[in-house]
Amino acid sequence: MSLASERDSEQAEWMQHPVGGGKVTRRVVLWSVLVLTALFLVAPLVLIVTSGLSLGVGAFVRNLSEPTTLHAILLTLLTAVVVVPINILFGLAAAWTVTKFDFRGKTLLIALIELPYSISPIVAGVAYLFVYGSQGLFGPLLEALGLKVMFALPAIFLASLFVTAPFVARELIPLMQVQGTDEEEAAVTLGAGGFTTFWRVTLPNVKWAVVYGAILCNARVMGEFGAVSVVSGNIRGQTTTLPLQIELLYQDYNVAGAFAAATVLTAVALVTILIKVTLERTGKTSSAGPGH
């Protein structure tokens, strides 16, 4: 064998045997991860669905059609219908502001946009109490006007808006940063107005990221527990969203009912992940994955 071909085969060997690529290492690492994942991430899902359906589909449907659970489902849907569109609009405005323009304080604004993400939902709930509660800034004024915000629907909407404010913006900002401003500038130079530029140029480029951010936002709104439990007052059949209803049922030792409600929310979560995977496979969300 000549020296050159020997070197070639060694080179090929490096390519075929990267670090951790050895047969034994690979097997040990892969299987430990798979087993841990099965125990840690898959088992809870399986448990919810099997427990929810353990007494049969009939019992499952009966559990869900209990008046208070049904009310909780409707309230959760209503909250999503109100909150998600508002936060899509906010996400678009925020992303447009910080990616298409240069201005002083931009870094601060970006930090502020992401702030709710790092604050405990409980703290968010308590903070709202000190704005609209009877002990809060606007409490006495609202009381005088006869308006009820705390422990009522508006508070549930507001707390949900707080915790999911960054979701759409966080998907859009990295993507729009990469895309730059060239296309928008070209459109404006050709005489397009601000709205036309946004609608015809920017939005088509980011529509999948908007969809992705919206489904994540929706999943979180439907599942939010801490912030909503502080501000909703937990009035049975009136201000309990589905996650709160799960806790109430569980405290009542109605475990089957709790798991039936949990199955519904699990289905929402699985559909969310399914849409995410589909969007990624079409390759249209580009680099705007979670954690960026």
Next chain:
Amino acid sequence: MRRRVIPGFGLALGTTVLYLGAIVLLPLCALLLKASGIGLAEFWEILSSPRTLSAIRVTVTMAFAATIFNAIYGLLLAWVLARYRFPGKRLLDALVDVPFALPTAVAGLALTALFAKNGWFGAPLDKIGIAVAYTPLGIAIAMAFTSIPFVVRTVQPVIEDLGSEVEEAGRSLGANDFQILWKIIFPAIFPAFLAGCSLSFARSLGEFGAVIFIAGNQPMKTEIVALLTYIRLEEYNYQAAAAISTIMLLMAFAMLIVTNAVQAWHLRYVGRGEV
């Protein structure tokens, strides 16, 4: 400053600032205002009460334990997803998002049922004398569950971006697998790894829904800070709730600063600092 070609700056900035002001800043300011009215002595008394201190200790210790677990498991998971090809990889990748998509109350309910004394995992663990549900260990498991995606999703893209050149160069210089891993790969992913861990820790500190189901919520033993805040509210002890919330808020800010510093370092490290 560059002349603005694209119109709509005022409207976009105005909307963003107004919305953030009303939804995010106003409540936080109201909270701080409330806390500032308490008075230093009373504030200190609330914080230094044995029950508050115990809640802080339990929360921080268990968040730390959860982060250690996530650091190891998350790193392995990211490594497997980035470097190995195997059937079911897409499914595994999708499963990483489960804790983000699944409501925390649902996660808490499921974990409690799994680890209860008669649960799938609780029963065998009970036989060897390990109790998980209604103990601090349960708190750590719930925290780890809700924050595992942070580590994976921060580290995974960095491992994917690592070129094979450095690895091959190391090998051609005679380094063995361990040396390459320790001296080439780990330093490259370390900043991202640290950022992921600090995100995981920060999230664990504030977690409520998943933890309260499995914790058992015994004062002085398995009570977390978020729950104590909630209890003080139910007792109409608004001062205590405000004081404890303020401490949680300050911890969140501190973690935010740490995470941002680590992330800035990480961006410089990989040479993509043009944000």
